[in-house]
Structures are given as C-alpha cells and as structure tokens.
Amino acid sequence: MSISDIIEQYLKEILHANEKKVIEIKRSEIANQFECVPSQINYVINTRFTFEKGYLIESKRGGGGYIRITRVEYQDEFQLIDEIIAMINPAVSEQGALDVLERLREKKLINLREEHLIISALQREVLNLPLPERDHLRARILTNILTTLKYINSKGEERDGM
Structure with a gap:
C-alpha cells in the first residue's frame, strides 16, 4: 500500500465518521502526521477526491488556510x-x-x-x-x-x- 493510499484511506475514514460528510484539514499538519511533503497531500486530494468521485474541494491559502473536503450525497x-x-x-x-x-x-x-x-x-x-x-x-x-x-x-x- 502506497503512502497515497494510506492518506486517502485516513481522510475517507474521517469523512465517514463525520455525519455532515465535511472535513477541514491543514495540509501541513497531515503532511507532518504522515511524514511526507505537503505536495503529496495535494496529489492525494487532486486525484482521489475529485468531483467525478463525488467530492467538492475548497481551499483557503495562507496562515489560517485549510482544505475542506465535502462528500456530495444525493437523495436518490x-x-x-x-x-x-x-x-x-x-x-x-x-x-x-x-x-x-x-x-x-x-x-x-x-x-x-x-x-x-x-x-x-x-x-x-x-x-x-x-x-x-x-x-x-x-x-x-x-x-x-x-x-x-x-x-x-x-x-x-x-x-x-x-
């Protein structure tokens, strides 16, 4: 299992546990947690959490910046x-x-x-x-x-x- 797979699984577990299906993460904190470069987090978000796969991504850059991942759910x-x-x-x-x-x-x-x-x-x-x-x-x-x-x-x- 690659580091990208591990990060993806971790983020999906957090999303699944959150009843609102929304999480906010700090790229640098996740990178530190998994001992990888922040660009690895970008790669995972850009390839594993796409709109086609049912996710919306919002990001805010800067000191108080975050990445918000929302799982899009449909009524039917x-x-x-x-x-x-x-x-x-x-x-x-x-x-x-x-x-x-x-x-x-x-x-x-x-x-x-x-x-x-x-x-x-x-x-x-x-x-x-x-x-x-x-x-x-x-x-x-x-x-x-x-x-x-x-x-x-x-x-x-x-x-x-x-």
Whole structure:
C-alpha cells in the first residue's frame, strides 16, 4: 500500500465518521502526521477526491488556510445519474469516466463486472479518434449507458451479480 493510499484511506475514514460528510484539514499538519511533503497531500486530494468521485474541494491559502473536503450525497440514484450526465457532457476524459464508474460501483448502481465491461468500451484504444472528438464520443456513450441504467432501475428490474 502506497503512502497515497494510506492518506486517502485516513481522510475517507474521517469523512465517514463525520455525519455532515465535511472535513477541514491543514495540509501541513497531515503532511507532518504522515511524514511526507505537503505536495503529496495535494496529489492525494487532486486525484482521489475529485468531483467525478463525488467530492467538492475548497481551499483557503495562507496562515489560517485549510482544505475542506465535502462528500456530495444525493437523495436518490436518479438525481445522482442526472448530475453525472450533466457533469460529463459534452466531453469526458478517460480518467473522468473511470472515476464516474468507480462512484457508480461504490453506490451499488453497477457491479464490478459491469464496470469492467463499460471501461473496455470507453478506452482510448477503442475510441480511436483524435481529441476532442474522442472525449465527446466517450461522453455520448457513457450518457447512453447512464440513461439506460436509470430506465432499468426505474422499472425495478433485477440485475444478476449484485
């Protein structure tokens, strides 16, 4: 397990324990706690706590500065899917799509098998187009999958493997 994984796990545990799903941290204090450079904390926040994964990040620089991490929760899965569709359009990067799929799996809207099938269809090698067309096509495909998922869930259809 890497230091980034350990820091991510630590921050997620604090968030999970906080009923408001909001934490404020001081980058330098966390860096001292894990005996790493402050830029390592930035890396973890910028890559592991993205909007696509369901987090909002606010930061204030300076002596009294902080980083506020908020876990975005939705009332129901339909609201979540609608928000994701709005977020990924008109274009989404491969990493952004991977983050969205991870979030859908965490929310149990798709299973691991479905996640892997969708990933295989959205890879840059498959969508062999130049940018930005590739990201636009990826967004259209993912939007269609999400719309279908929303429709299936609204009909109450059971899915195997869950």
